[in-house]
Amino acid sequence: MNLEKLMNFPKWFGDWNKNNPTDIYGPVIVMGGLGGAVLVVIALFSFGQPFATDSLQTGPRGIGMSVPEFKSDLAKPDPTIAELDAIGNLDGDLIAAMQAWTGIPNLFEDPDSYQYAVGSMMISMTQNINENWAGHVNANGEVGVTCYTCHRGQPVPSEIWFSLMPVTERTAGWSANQNRATSLSQSTSLPSDALESYLLDSQTIGVHDLESRAAGIPGQDGHPGIQNAERTFSLMNYFANSLDVNCVFCHNSRAFYDAGQVTPQWATASLGILMVQELNNDYIVPAGGLLPENRLGPRNGDEPKVACATCHKGYQQPLQGTNVIGDWPQLQSTEEVVDLP
Ligand code: HEC
Numbered sequence: 001m002n003l004e005k006l007m008n009f010p011k012w013f014g015d016w017n018k019n020n021p022t023d024i025y026g027p028v029i030v031m032g033g034l035g036g037a038v039l040v041v042i043a044l045f046s047f048g049q050p051f052a053t054d055s056l057q058t059g060p061r062g063i064g065m066s067v068p069e070f071k072s073d074l075a076k077p078d079p080t081i082a083e084l085d086a087i088g089n090l091d092g093d094l095i096a097a098m099q100a101w102t103g104i105p106n107l108f109e110d111p112d113s114y115q116y117a118v119g120s121m122m123i124s125m126t127q128n129i130n131e132n133w134a135g136h137v138n139a140n141g142e143v144g145v146t147c148y149t150c151h152r153g154q155p156v157p158s159e160i161w162f163s164l165m166p167v168t169e170r171t172a173g174w175s176a177n178q179n180r181a182t183s184l185s186q187s188t189s190l191p192s193d194a195l196e197s198y199l200l201d202s203q204t205i206g207v208h209d210l211e212s213r214a215a216g217i218p219g220q221d222g223h224p225g226i227q228n229a230e231r232t233f234s235l236m237n238y239f240a241n242s243l244d245v246n247c248v249f250c251h252n253s254r255a256f257y258d259a260g261q262v263t264p265q266w267a268t269a270s271l272g273i274l275m276v277q278e279l280n281n282d283y284i285v286p287a288g289g290l291l292p293e294n295r296l297g298p299r300n301g302d303e304p305k306v307a308c309a310t311c312h313k314g315y316q317q318p319l320q321g322t323n324v325i326g327d328w329p330q331l332q333s334t335e336e337v338v339d340l341p
């Protein structure tokens with residue numbers, strides 16, 4: 001079609017236009033690009049940057065000790081907080097609350113049931129956590145722990161763990177601990193026995209010595225060897241995943257080995273290690289005999305055990321630091337006696 005006729009331009013323009021052919025596509029693409037960019041800028045100003053990051057400072061300024069996080073993730077609330085609000089404080093009726101928190105409607109109705117026995121043990125365990133491990137569970141303010149922190153409305157909490165040893169049967173010794181991606185090795189080839197070595201037993205968490213001619217034999221008498229280093233990294237990956245943080249949340253990355261160059265969160269985590277060892281050894285394992293077989297581990301028939309993620313569930317603070325204990329003085333101290341039906 002003839003542009004000249006269509007637009008009814010004067011003849012001189014048609015002639016001039018024919019003699020001066022111009023590629024209009026280049027400029028159109030440039031103009032379109034510029035226009036688009038202007039629209040994107042306007043959208044960013046009006047609706048905010050979707051990939052904005054915020055950073056949590058974990059050490060002195062200027063040395064890179066901060067944890068960047070997408071703001072959209074930070075604003076994303078933990079959906080279980082809304083469920084907790086929906087349960088409400090049930091007018092201070094602790095028995096009703098414990099039934100709602102564990103999702104066991106007839107909990108404490110039958111004194112002969114194993115759930116009754118395990119439940120009573122769990123009350124003492126929860127009181128002990130709040131009374132004696134306040135340095136961890138109230139590290140930044142009153143937060144505390146109730147049955148809901150672990151259970152979230154389920155009879156058996158999520159993020160419990162069982163021993164998976166040995167992970168390979170064709171090999172013996174050290175090789176039987178590793179080189180198979182499992183939930184306990186954080187899907188790496190690192191050893192799968194880190195939780196049982198460090199959060200049930202209390203073996204030395206540490207990398208092999210930095211000195212080339214250190215006294216002592218690596219792997220013996222508390223001198224960490226290569227195997228301890230591998231296990232340590234397996235545990236540290238577990239920590240990072242349990243809290244959804246990275247290593248510099250707790251460490252200064254130039255000196256992972258130096259406990260003198262760490263963040264306040266490292267100290268909270270150290271207490272957490274001791275707390276979890278106590279929960280497993282003083283409560284969970286001794287009560288394991290009460291459990292029916294269908295609750296026990298698939299590999300070694302052991303009881304479901306606690307670790308960091310059992311409370312944290314992938315959040316830096318369980319329930320994003322909601323104060324869960326304030327309304328429940330009965331669970332705050334081992335001196336309290338909870339009257340069971
Ligand atoms: C630190 C985490 C944690 C807290 C806090 C906790 N529990 Fe548990 N609970 C567990 C684990 C792990 C199991 C599975 C192992 C077991 O049964 O011993 C469990 C199992 C149970 C069971 C057995 C359920 C079944 O059907 O096998 C009952 C009942 C129970 N808890 C009640 C409670 C009550 C009541 C509270 C609060 C007073 C509570 N728990 C607080 C971790 C916790």
Ligand code: HEC
Nearest residue numbers: 205206207236237239240246247249250256257266269270
């Ligand atoms: C939630 C806090 C936390 C996070 C996250 C964390 N660590 Fe650790 N890490 C600790 C604590 C606490 C210790 C000391 C444990 C002890 O000695 O009892 C430690 C010990 C170590 C050690 C042993 C140091 C020594 O004495 O030889 C290494 C290495 C290490 N961490 C590396 C890492 C790496 C790599 C990451 C990231 C994948 C990481 N950590 C993430 C808290 C953390």
Ligand code: HEC
Nearest residue numbers: 136137138139140141143265268269272273307308311317
């Ligand atoms: C019994 C439940 C429970 C277990 C198990 C647990 N934590 Fe915590 N942790 C908490 C609570 C509750 C807080 C929040 C304290 C606060 O903010 O006042 C917390 C806070 C922390 C913090 C501080 C976070 C911050 O923002 O300052 C770190 C680090 C931490 N836990 C690491 C660990 C590690 C590592 C483990 C496993 C070795 C662990 N926790 C096991 C309940 C638990």
